[in-house]
Structure formats: structure tokens, C-alpha cells
Amino acid sequence: MTVADQSVDERVWRSRPVGAALTHGQGLAGVLILLVIAVAGIAAPLLTHYGPNEQIEGANLLGASAQHWFGTDQVNRDVFARSLHGIRINLVIVLVAVPVGAIIGSLAGLVSSINSVADVIAQRIFDVILAFPLLILAITLVAITGPGVAPVIAVIVAAEIPLFGRLVRTTVLKVRELPFVESAEVIGAGRWWVLRKHVLPNAVEPLGVQIALSMSVAVFAESAMSFLGIGVRPPDPSLGSIVAGAIPNLDANPAYAIGPLVIVSALVLSFLLIAQGLGKAHRI
Amino acid sequence: MIRYIAGRLPSAVVVLFLASILIFSVMRLVPGDPALALAGPDATPEAIAAIRHSLGLDKSIPAQYLTWIGDVLILDLGRSFVLGGQISDLVLAGLGNTAVLAGSALLLAVVLSLVLSVAVVVWPKKWLTSVVNLLNTLSVALPNFVTGVLLVLVFAVLIPVLPSGGVPPGGYLARPDITFQYLLLPSLCLALPVAAALTRFLSEALRTEMAQQYVITARAAGVPRWNLVTRSALRNALPTMLTVLGIQTGHLLGGAVLVEAIFAWPGIGQLIEQGIGRRDYPVVQVLLLLSVTIFVLIQLLTDIVHAYLDPRIRIGGQQ
Numbered sequence: 001m002t003v004a005d006q007s008v009d010e011r012v013w014r015s016r017p018v019g020a021a022l023t024h025g026q027g028l029a030g031v032l033i034l035l036v037i038a039v040a041g042i043a044a045p046l047l048t049h050y051g052p053n054e055q056i057e058g059a060n061l062l063g064a065s066a067q068h069w070f071g072t073d074q075v076n077r078d079v080f081a082r083s084l085h086g087i088r089i090n091l092v093i094v095l096v097a098v099p100v101g102a103i104i105g106s107l108a109g110l111v112s113s114i115n116s117v118a119d120v121i122a123q124r125i126f127d128v129i130l131a132f133p134l135l136i137l138a139i140t141l142v143a144i145t146g147p148g149v150a151p152v153i154a155v156i157v158a159a160e161i162p163l164f165g166r167l168v169r170t171t172v173l174k175v176r177e178l179p180f181v182e183s184a185e186v187i188g189a190g191r192w193w194v195l196r197k198h199v200l201p202n203a204v205e206p207l208g209v210q211i212a213l214s215m216s217v218a219v220f221a222e223s224a225m226s227f228l229g230i231g232v233r234p235p236d237p238s239l240g241s242i243v244a245g246a247i248p249n250l251d252a253n254p255a256y257a258i259g260p261l262v263i264v265s266a267l268v269l270s271f272l273l274i275a276q277g278l279g280k281a282h283r284i
Numbered sequence: 285m286i287r288y289i290a291g292r293l294p295s296a297v298v299v300l301f302l303a304s305i306l307i308f309s310v311m312r313l314v315p316g317d318p319a320l321a322l323a324g325p326d327a328t329p330e331a332i333a334a335i336r337h338s339l340g341l342d343k344s345i346p347a348q349y350l351t352w353i354g355d356v357l358i359l360d361l362g363r364s365f366v367l368g369g370q371i372s373d374l375v376l377a378g379l380g381n382t383a384v385l386a387g388s389a390l391l392l393a394v395v396l397s398l399v400l401s402v403a404v405v406v407w408p409k410k411w412l413t414s415v416v417n418l419l420n421t422l423s424v425a426l427p428n429f430v431t432g433v434l435l436v437l438v439f440a441v442l443i444p445v446l447p448s449g450g451v452p453p454g455g456y457l458a459r460p461d462i463t464f465q466y467l468l469l470p471s472l473c474l475a476l477p478v479a480a481a482l483t484r485f486l487s488e489a490l491r492t493e494m495a496q497q498y499v500i501t502a503r504a505a506g507v508p509r510w511n512l513v514t515r516s517a518l519r520n521a522l523p524t525m526l527t528v529l530g531i532q533t534g535h536l537l538g539g540a541v542l543v544e545a546i547f548a549w550p551g552i553g554q555l556i557e558q559g560i561g562r563r564d565y566p567v568v569q570v571l572l573l574l575s576v577t578i579f580v581l582i583q584l585l586t587d588i589v590h591a592y593l594d595p596r597i598r599i600g601g602q603q
Contacts, residue, residue: 124298124299124302127295127298127299127302128299128302128303128306131299131300131303131576131579131580132303132575132576132579133534133535133537133538133575133579134538135538135539135541135542136537136538136541136556136572136575136576136579139541139556139557139560139568139572140306140307140310140572141310142560143310143311143314143560143565143568144310144313144314144315146315216425220427223427223429224427224428224429224542227429227542227545228541228542228545228557229557229561230560240429243429243433246433247433247436247546250433250436250437250441251441254437254441254442257433257437258434258437261430261433261434264427264430265425265426265427265430268425268426268427269421269425272421272424272425
């Protein structure tokens with residue numbers, strides 16, 4: 001390793017606290033957007049007096065108005081109320097599925113960085129999962145289970161496992177090569193002690209970036225699956241299925257599509273901004 | 285080079301083999317007995333047994349897998365239970381439509397990203413960089429189906445200048461202008477994320493290249509920036525570009541499912557979606573295997589081309 005390489009490594013590994021990344025610049029913007037949307041979802045009953053499945057007398061495909069912010073749909077439901085409840089389902093799925101996938105994937109990556117037999121098996125499993133484009137994987141899985149919240153979570157978990165597995169494996173192998181870890185091993189540090197004291201703390205930050213990135217993908221995955229009719233089952237509201245319902249009615253009520261589309265994009269963007277903020281933090 | 289390919293090939297074959305087993309088992313785990321469904325509610329047990337025998341469902345699962353994969357390998361795909369036609373005809377028609385869509389999307393993405401990244405490097409103006417960065421972030425943050433629906437809303441509903449979906453009625457070659465109108469929105473929708481990823485990597489690669497010593501020397505000797513970008517920097521950025529393009533082409537398949545659903549484009553994605561809806565599992569099984577095979581082959585091809593262009597990869601691969 002040359003001196004130049006070492007200085008690059010130092011820049012990569014010296015960290016700024018995660019907290020600072022989330023209270024400045026892009027990270028802050030992402031957190032704020034996410035908070036606004038999440039609060040709107042949680043406070044849905046306070047923000048609108050219509051239920052997500054309540055049919056309003058005589059309100060068929062109305063355009064946006066002060067009464068109905070996103071107008072109404074083809075069966076007289078308030079699209080704004082449905083979108084707010086769609087946020088809830090979306091965020092619950094994202095916040096359950098990504099951490100579960102991250103934990104399983106990281107453990108698999110950790111095991112495969114230690115044991116060579118496990119490594120071969122894990123790599124083949126990762127390869128097979130990665131051979132399926134996300135939505136094709138989703139369709140394959142839903143063919144057995146039928147649509148629903150659980151299959152959406154299962155698809156996201158399955159898609160995340162190889163990403164986290166590979167990330168943790170390469171991080172662990174890279175950190176183990178670093179001079180200070182090698183020196184610790186030379187003076188007799190045990191394998192587990194090195195893992196706990198040096199390797200894991202260094203893996204936390206790339207993991208943070210990946211979790212934020214995965215959450216943005218998961219927001220998309222849930223809404224895309226529901227859009228295709230293989231996600232959240234109607235009549236439960238999902239941002240994706242609302243958009244699917246809006247397509248034949250674009251000329252009658254454009255807000256029916258635009259409203260939920262803006263929310264989905266803002267959610268994806270917020271997680272991307274957080275990921276960028278965290279990514280910058282661990283490069284400074 | 286041959287040694288690199290020989291080393292890379294087995295893992296692709298193993299992945300495809302495992303994926304085919306996975307797809308096959310998934311389709312066997314699907315609830316419902318196809319023989320029962322085909323025979324109808326009043327069928328005698330003998331009739332059901334006969335149908336089961338004619339479909340090969342009375343054989344053991346490994347034997348069924350071997351029969352299926354053997355048929356697939358010689359492209360004897362059989363008939364669709366539900367639609368009645370030859371599966372190979374259905375698949376070929378869908379594959380053709382998806383290929384047209386994906387091909388024009390790729391072309392559009394490559395042209396867009398080349399123009400944008402060369403522009404950013406040749407005229408390093410701050411506003412231009414900001415505009416390109418903004419476009420990039422938006423294309424990444426807006427999922428395919430968001431841009432798709434917005435494009436339909438703006439260009440087919442609010443300002444009705446383009447068709448909202450479907451393939452050109454007289455075929456692709458009959459009227460090129462009509463074909464262009466039908467292709468523009470769906471391929472743009474599919475191209476945007478690819479163009480964004482390409483632009484990000486390409487402009488970064490070009491910038492790195494333009495900071496190299498040989499470029500600075502040539503600049504000092506009076507070689508115009510434009511010549512350096514097009515003759516030297518682009519050539520050196522080519523391997524990066526091809527790798528990103530390969531990865532993105534693979535992901536186009538997933539994106540195509542959504543884009544085809546929005547624009548009523550009768551390709552592979554729509555066939556899979558309809559097949560699931562109608563429980564036409566022999567068709568779905570073949571289409572899933574086809575998608576995975578294309579995806580794996582594109583990845584393989586990308587690696588091989590990259591190794592061909594960049595000798596460091598194939599030497600590293602042999603160690």
C-alpha cells in the first residue's frame with residue numbers, strides 16, 4: 001500500500017457523527033421532507049374528516065378543491081384521505097422490511113466473511129436473487145402467495161439481503177486489511193474482539209448509507225407493486241394503487257394522479273437526500 | 285481473453301440453473317391444480333387423471349423439471365392452457381415489442397447522456413452543471429411510473445399531441461412518423477433513469493480524464509478542449525460507460541414491466557402481468573426464465589466487453 005492510498009483510506013474512514021450529517025444540508029432537507037410526510041400520514045384523521053374508504057354522496061371524480069384537495073375518485077372517495085392513509089401503509093412496509101432485510105443480509109455477510117464454505121453458499125444465493133430484476137422477483141413471489149402486504153415485505157427483504165450481504169462482506173474484508181487491525185491481530189487480539197472493536201464500528205457508516213438507499217428503493221417497490229395490482233390489496237389505500245386507479249380518469253381529475261405521485265416522489269427523494277448526506281459525512 | 289471468458293462462464297450457467305429450479309418450484313407451489321382447472325367442475329376422476337397424464341403432472345417433480353427444461357432448451361414451449369396458441373408465438377411477439385421499446389430507450393439514453401456530459405465538460409459553466417445535476421436528481425428520484433403517468437397526463441391528456449399508449453396500429457415500419465409518436469413517451473419514460481445514471485458516471489469519468497497530465501499538456505500546446513474530449517477523454521471513459529450501460533440495460537427489463545403497464549405496450553412485461561392474472565402458469569414460467577436469462581446474459585456480456593476493453597480486469601480475473 002502506497003502513501004497515496006493510505007491518505008485516501010484515511011479520508012474514507014475518518015467519520016463525522018451521523019447526527020451532524022442529518023442536521024446539515026442535504027441530510028437535513030431529506031429529514032425534513034420525510035418528517036412532514038410521515039406526520040401527515042400519522043395525523044391523517046386530524047387533517048381530513050373523510051375516511052379512506054368512505055364514499056361521499058354525489059362526489060364522483062370531482063377536481064381538486066378546498067373541500068377535496070386531490071379531488072375524488074371514480075367511486076366517490078376522497079383521494080387526499082386515501083393518499084394520507086397510503087403513506088401509513090407505505091412507511092410501515094418500508095420501516096419493517098428494510099431493517100429486517102438489512103439484519104438478515106448483514107448477518108449472512110458477516111458469516112460469509114468468516115467461513116469459506118458459508119461464503120460459497122451465500123454468494124450463490126446472492127447471485128440467484130440478483131439475477132432477478134426487482135419487479136420480476138416480485139411477480140415470481142406473488143405468483144405463490146397472491147397479492148398482499150406480507151408478500152411486498154417479503155420481496156423487499158429478499159431483494160435487500162444480497163445488497164447488505166455483499167456490502168458487509170467487502171467492508172469486513174477491507175477493514176481487516178487495514179494496518180491498525182493487522183497490528184491488533186499481531187499483538188494477540190482475538191478474532192471476535194477485533195470484529196467487535198474495529199470491524200463493526202467501521203461498517204456502521206456504509207450500512208447507514210445503504211439503509212437509506214434501500215428505503216428509497218422500498219418506497220418505490222411498494223408503490224410499483226401496488227400499481228401493478230400485486231401489492232396492497234384493494235380497498236386498502238396504497239399510493240401505487242391510487243395512481244393505477246387514476247390513469248383511466250386523468251382527463252376528469254388530474255389531481256387524482258398528481259397528488260399521490262408527488263408524495264411518492266417526495267418520499268423517494270427524502271431517503272435519497274438522507275443517503276447522500278450520510279455518504280458525504282463519511283467521506284469528509 | 286478466452287481464459288477470462290472460460291472463467292466467467294460457469295458462474296453464469298450455475299446462476300441460470302439455480303434460477304430455473306427456483307422458477308420451476310415456484311410455479312409448482314402455486315395453489316390450484318391445473319389439471320382440475322382444465323377439466324372443469326363436472327369431470328370424472330378418470331378424465332382428470334388423463335389430463336394430468338397428458339400434462340406430465342403424474343411424474344415425479346425432478347422428472348417434470350427435466351422434461352420442462354429439456355423442452356425449453358430445444359425451444360419447444362408447448363401450448364398455452366388459457367390462450368390456446370403456441371407459447372413460442374406469444375413470447376416472440378412480446379419479445380419483439382419489448383426489444384423495440386428497450387432499444388429506442390437505450391438509444392435515447394445514450395444520446396441524451398453523451399450530449400449532457402460532453403456539454404458539461406466542454407463548457408464548464410456553473411449554471412449548466414447545476415441544471416444537469418438537478419435533472420439527474422429528478423430522474424433518479426422520480427420512479428418510472430411517476431414520470432410515465434406525468435408524461436401521459438401532460439402530452440396526451442392536457443395537451444393532446446401524442447397517443448397515450450399502445451403500439452402503432454399498422455406495424456413499426458408502415459409509417460415512421462406515426463411509429464415515432466407512439467414510441468416517444470414510453471421510451472423517454474424508460475430512458476430517463478438510464479440517462480441519469482449514464483450522465484453521472486460519464487461526466488465524472490470525463491472530468492477525471494480532463495484533469496490528467498497528458499490533457500493539461502495538450503491544452504497548454506493549444507489543442508482545443510472539444511478535440512480532447514471527443515478524441516481522448518471519451519475513448520478512455522468508454523469502459524465505464526459500457527459497464528453502467530450493461531447494468532442499466534438489465535434493469536430496463538424490470539422497468540419495462542411498469543412502463544408497458546402504463547402505456548398499454550404489448551411486450552414481455554404485459555404478458556407476464558396478464559399471465560399471472562389469468563393463472564396461465566406455463567407462459568409465466570417461460571417468461572420469467574426468459575427475463576432472468578436475458579438479465580444474466582447482459583451482465584455476462586458487460587463483463588466480457590469490459591475485460592476486452594480494459595486489460596487490467598482480465599489479468600486480475602486470472603489470478
